[in-house]
Amino acid sequence: MTERVASQSVSLAGKDIHLSFGRNPVLRGVDIDAPAGSTVAVIGPSGSGKSTLLRSLNRLHEPDRGDILLDGRSVLNDEPNRLRQRIGMVFQHFNLFPHRSVLDNVMLAPRRLKRLSANAARELALAQLDRVGMRHKAGSRPGALSGGQQQRVAIARALAMGPQVMLFDEATSALDPELVKGILALIADLGSEGMTMLVVTHEMGFARSTSDTVVFMDHGQVVETGPPEQIFEAAETDRLQRFLSQVL
């Protein structure tokens, strides 16, 4: 497998993904498609399986059934660690490593997985921190940072591996309201640079303004898919209409 440069967009798709935790079916045949360079917003009520879907796409949870296609090719038989290097992920609670400095957080994976020299890894990490406006905090501990700053570092950490696709799992849900905008802007910038992105979000404004496609999930299934104007202006199903009336 040859590494592609990050700027070269690739597509990510899930086909008929099933996943159960014990006897509890969480994903019940989900189809999702993010064409190269597109931004897909995933919306839906809590417990609808949105986060689990993201985790099955990078095989943090192995799907029971179905297929995952990255750049049009099934990756279910690939080495999962290699797959995850190509798919970056950002979490609701940032999950920075608190015992390491900001710089170390960003350097760790490139240093270990790409076998970069210390100097090269540091240059790379500083460049990514610069990109999210956090270079000045490189020496700090995550605990000394605000939530918004931590999430910026988390994004830089994911970008440092040069992923071809980014997954955002409610990246702004744990932030104070005044910090949400900055992070959303950062994510939108990434999209406009051509990164293929799947964004699980409760920010309907963001889904409407920034995404190319909106996917509405409920009870482990995709209920409606379409461009934002169709989803938000002309919802077809009762469930979506009810959901929108509750969140808007």
Next chain:
Amino acid sequence: MRLTTGKLFALLATILLTYSLAPVAPARADTNLCKPSGKDGAIALPRKLATAYRPQEDKYTTADVEPLSSVNLDALGLRTPRTLTVGTQPGGPPTSCLDSAGRYTGYDNELLRAIAAKLGLHVVFSGTDFFGLLAQVAARRFDVGSSSIMATEARRRTVGFTNGYDFGYLSLIVPSGSAIDGFDALGPGQRIGVVQGTVEEAYVVDTLHLEPVKFPDFTTVYTSVKTHQIDAWVAPAMEATNVMRPGDTAAIAGYTFGLGNYVAYAVDKDNQPLIAALNAGLDAVIADGTWARLYTDWVPRPLPRGWHPGSKSALTPHLPDFAAIAAQHHRAIDEAAPPKSTLVQLRDSFFDWDLYKQTIPVLLKTGLPNTLILTVSSGVIGLAIGVLLAVAGISRARWLRWPARVYTDIFRGLPEVLIILLIGLGIGPIASGLTNNNPYPLGIAALGLTAAAYVGEIFRSGIQSVEPGQLEASRALGLSYRASMGLVVIPQGIRRVLPALVNQFIALLKGSALVYFLGLIAGQRELFQVGRDFNAQTGSLSPLVAAGIFYLLLTIPLTHLVNLVDSRLRHGRATTEPENPLDRIISTTSQEMT
């Protein structure tokens, strides 16, 4: 709190200053119990002889011995060829004790040296606890047990005995002013102290049919008499006479001879060649007068009628007329000396400066290094096995989790002293080829294995307290499970449990004293046993206080280190904190700071 700490340090400073300025004074003569009294120390035959000596049918004393010249030194089944490895209980002066020069001596041990010299054998002594001694002789960790051991029927089931070299001679010690005036006055409802595992205990149980209060050693039981915590002490007469001082708040209420049994050396009962050789040596030292000289030096008192040491055909030794000597000197012990004031008693017990000066150099030179060796090596073992246990304990594989669980349950659920005895005495004989009869490896193993159970639980709880999001984030970056655990989860878990680990280390430091039960040669003694030996030698608690100060000097800084680490973890840390060594290069890079 600050004032108390200040005082403590002032006290310590005073002790150290006194010690460093004062020339080392010779041991104050009257504090040393571990030296021969000479014939002038003779005690008379019992004035209040409760039970007349009734020689029972003696079916064990041999009629004769083989000639010394026919002893085959290579057929004695010794652990080390031509060397007698001897276990002795150092806390029983004048019969067995450790003198201030660190030599195991006393009547029992000096006589054994003389016998060994007759046979042409070397002797190596190890100090151990009385109740573990016979088991260790039976397991051949020691060739010979030498500690005024009564050759009773019950003990003959475990070990074999030589012919007798001494006899049981008991006295009854009571607090001053007690109504108990002799053995006949003992009855149910009284607290009668004995040293556990001794013939005195057997006497109280089998002859008096009473339930005794058991103590680990003479010093403790005597202190309990003086402080009225028990009503009486059934004591070996020589030892009791030795520990009693004029002015003590205790008195001798009576004497008696022990049962028909005599005092002998214990040997593995399957090792008849060694028993025969020692019997031959004993008769030889009786014949040349050595026995009489040592007996007169250390335990001068008349022989019971009808008894003499050695085989039935051994010569009857020639002894001075102890009864007459005792009548001349009539030792002060029987006379009422003015009782000492409580303050003076306290000072003598706890703050005997001469004793501090005697004890501290040995604590520094012998005790401290040994305690540190024991603690650090068992700590390393505990950490290594503890990490494995923690990893196994959080494993998803049942075949890993289950054994870790069982191990932890067993080692956490047993008293440490029990584990030490089981491993030291149980595995000792099996591993003796590897350990060369040195109790340290087994003691360290026992301490380390116990610590591992606790350390494992500490690590496991620490690792499991790390949020699952940490592992998830690391895995999402493409790091393997192993790398994620090693770089992200475990380092965080360990940091959280550092305070608990230091506490465990402190517990280990204190627990290292238990190695004492396995029997140590003089140079192997750790802090506690050094203090204990001086305590047994002198009857004063000051050496124990000195040992205690050493423990505090080690543990108090550690305790404060815990608090420091704890508060740093709680309130965040400086960014200058040393990093994971893997990334040291990276973190030292200077960054712009806010």
